[in-house]
Amino acid sequence: MNKKRAVILNTVIIFSFFIVIFRLVDLMIFNHKILANSARKQYIKVEDIQARRGIIVDRRGRELALNLELDSVYCDPQNFTRENEKLGTLASLMGQKPEAILAKIPEQGRFVWLGRKMEPEKAEKIKSLKINGLGFLTEAKRYYPKSNLASHIIGFVGVDNQSLEGIELKYDKYLKANGGKVIVERDAGGRILSSGVITEIKGNNIVLTIDEVLQQIIEKELDKAMSKWKAAAGSVIMMDPFTGEILALANLPDYDLNKGSSANASERRNRAITDCYEPGSTFKIVIGIGALEEKILKPNSLFDVSRGGIEVGGKTIRDVHKYGVLTFKEVIQKSSNVGSIMVGMKLGKERLYKYAKLLGIGEKTGIDLPGEVSGWIRPPEKWSATSIGAIPIGQEVAVTPLQILRAYSAVANGGYLVTPHVVKEIISPDGRTIASFNDRDKIRIISSRTAETFREILKSVTEEGGTGTLASIDGNDVAGKTGTAQMINPATKRYSKEKYVSSFVGFVPADNPRIAMIVVIYEPRGQIYGGAVAAPVFRDIANQALSYLKVPIEEKQNKPDIVVMR
Amino acid sequence: MMRRKRPGFLSLTLKSFLVILLIACVFGIVKLRSDFLKLEYSIGELENKKTNALRERKLLLAERTSILSFAKITTAQPSQEGFIIPDRVKVISIDKNKKYMPYRASLEKRNLDEP
CATH class of the missing domain: 3.90.1310.10 (Penicillin-binding protein 2a (Domain 2))
Structure with a gap:
């Protein structure tokens, strides 16, 4: 009897074990995937x-x-x-x-x-x-x-x-x-x-490539000028003329970046690269460079501008003051419109157009910021009878402040057209340099001799007798050019008698430039000339910038009172 | 009739020890698992603290950057003009590493030889 019970008990136990084993096989082998996934869903979270x-x-x-x-x-x-x-x-x-x-x-x-x-x-x-x-x-x-x-x-x-x-x-x-x-x-x-x-x-x-201190200096001085002249807008660009690195770029009105979405279109406009204006006399670089490069003129070539006006295509263009006989250098120094038109006529429209294009007019500069416009200059075949009288003095062309600065930088650096840029390097989160833009393309567009000669002419603009004396600074020579241009009245589609664009573009120290800079003030009130409105802004910024950049004063100038060794 | 040999004392002790050891092992494993989980919770809390600290650090760094901006420094000066960049005609900086520059500093007009 006992033996029989033992057999039954053993059978039950063995059978039970088999059931358990079957169930385990079912759970662990046949349904493993489904159950494992179900469990994972319960204790795993994807974040x-x-x-x-x-x-x-x-x-x-x-x-x-x-x-x-x-x-x-x-x-x-x-x-x-x-x-x-x-x-x-x-x-x-x-x-x-x-x-x-x-x-x-x-x-x-x-x-x-x-x-x-x-x-x-x-x-x-x-x-x-x-x-x-x-x-x-x-x-x-x-x-x-x-x-x-x-x-x-x-x-x-x-x-x-x-x-x-x-x-x-x-x-x-x-x-x-x-x-x-x-x-x-x-x-x-x-x-x-x-x-x-x-x-x-x-x-x-x-x-x-921006320097915070230089940026603050130009914004502060531009703001002062805007208040002083009750101007509608203004732009300042400071660039290393040799590399094209933008050291500072400011436009007013501006906006708080932390409230960018609430800024209006006018505040958000990067006028330095998106707004075109007629450059006025700063465009005289084109006829100057063209005439020197083509060896048509020398700095001491003479022009009789004593009539004070010149008729082109039935339209008379006048100088602000009457001059007698001017040298080519003095034509630029005093910004004589009559003399400039005479130079333009000597150069001819084909070559004038060629040098405008060589200096980057009507072309995007390639700056790495969105929204840049190319401006425009009409090809010679589309010029009107008055164009040869207008274009040499910076009318009938549209440029951005950056294009003009780039053209003057070519004079500053010995004849190369640089590519302006605002990004110096891209660095990965672990500190590796992914891209470096230190060596951007630059193309020789004029000979170093032409650049050197025109630089000397530009230096005379800020010297006594020039239109830009207010841009001169103690301690270093400044080379530059003033510009005053009438704006078009959109209602009449004629030149406005109230609205002007005043500008000054130049570089300093003239013989070994560290900075090239353009100041453009739109619609100043009370005074209109670039030499009176924009040149002092250039001077004030350059003074502070050169001090910050530790640029020494030139020896021929005043000696300093204190010398500090670093 | 076969006589069964009664298990000895040693055998009984060994069996009991093994059972206790087995139970201890089971509890040990449970305890280890529990401690491991506790540690994971602690690490999780520490990671949360670290995240919050990093968040706060970012806020403080942003505040410091804002305070140390050149614009703030210039306006923080008591004079109306704010921070003034030295007049470069009166003061000039010379890099002593450049050989062509003078090594000694002087205040010529004040008759001093040393800076």
Whole structure:
């Protein structure tokens, strides 16, 4: 009997074991994949890796665009419970009416933003309200610590960090980073265990050619000039004439980069590269360079401009003052329109056009900023009878301030046309240099001899008897040219008698230039001449810039009182 | 009839020890697993703290950058003109590394030999 029981018991036990083994085989082999996936779904969570744009710094590493991490508040309408008192506090914290907040929350759906990228203190106060259905997500916010500084260069991004203007737009593919995914484990309560992986991906950093101090100097001086002359707008560009590196570029009106979306079109316009104007006398570089390069004239060639006017195509063009007989050098120095037209006629329209194109007129400079325009100059076959009297003095052509600066830089650097640029280097997040723009293309367009001769002529402009004496600075020679141009009245489509563009373009020290600069003031009131309006701005900026750049004064000039060894 | 040999004391002790060891091992593994999880929670909390600290650091760095901007420095000066860049005609900086530059500094008009 006992033996029989033992057999039955053993059979039951063995059978039970078989059942267990079969079940295990079923779970662990046949249904393994399905069950493993089901388990993973319960304890694994896929989270986004935050992508951060690279930062933008000036040539000395000073930060111009950074990232902050701020909280955004969202609402899950299905879990939202309306508590009037808390809602009132929430509304006051968000600077809105309670009804406006309620209007944002739909009946259906599980997600709606209530506020994006809020200040930390505000977010903490909202968190402390503990309103059911409200949640918080951390988002990256682009922050521009210098506010308005270099606004037209840096540009800005939108609320979702989409690039909209300036370097942010032009170099977006380098600055932005693509976010990835990371798998984290969580417990039954939803708490995330240590992820142990990087939760941030950074874009490449951009090093600009801009210098914050020089930028601040030009913005301050331009602002002063704008106030003094009650001008409508203004632009200043400072460039290294040898490399094409833009050291500073400012336009007024400007805008606060942290409130870029609320700036109007006028404030956002980068006039230095997007606005065309008739250059007036600064365009005389074309006839000057052309005549010297073609060996038509020498600096001491004589012109009789004693009549004070010249008739071209039935139109009489006059000088501001009556002069007698002027040398070619004096024609440029005194900015004689009559003399310049005579030079233009000697050069001829084909060669005039050729040298305008050689100096980059009517062509984009290739600057690495969005929105540059080419300006225009008509080909000789489309010139009217008056064109040969207008173009040599800077009428019937449209240029940008940067084009004129680039042309004068060719004189400063011995005859090369440089490519202006604002980005110096692109650096990866781990510090490697991805791209360097230190050696941009430059093309020889005129002989060094022509450049040298014209430089001497330009030096005379800021000396006694010239139109740009107010641009001269103590300690160094300045080479440059004034420009005064009438603006077109859009209503009459004729030259306005009230609206002018005053400009001064030059480089300093004249014989070993460190900076080339153009100052353009649109619609000044009270005074119109480039020599009176723009030249003093050039002088004030150059004085400070040369001091900052530690450019020594020239020995033939005054000796300093104090010498400091560094 | 066969006589069964009764298990000895040593054998009983060994079996009991093995059972206790087995139970201890099971509990040990559970304890280890629990400690491991605790550590993961601690690391998770520390990572959260680190993230918050980094966030705060970014805010502080941004504030510092804003405060140290040249524009702020110039306006922070008490005089109306703000920060003034030295008059380069009166003061000139000389790089002593350049051989052609004078090595000694002087205040000529003040009759001083040393800086």
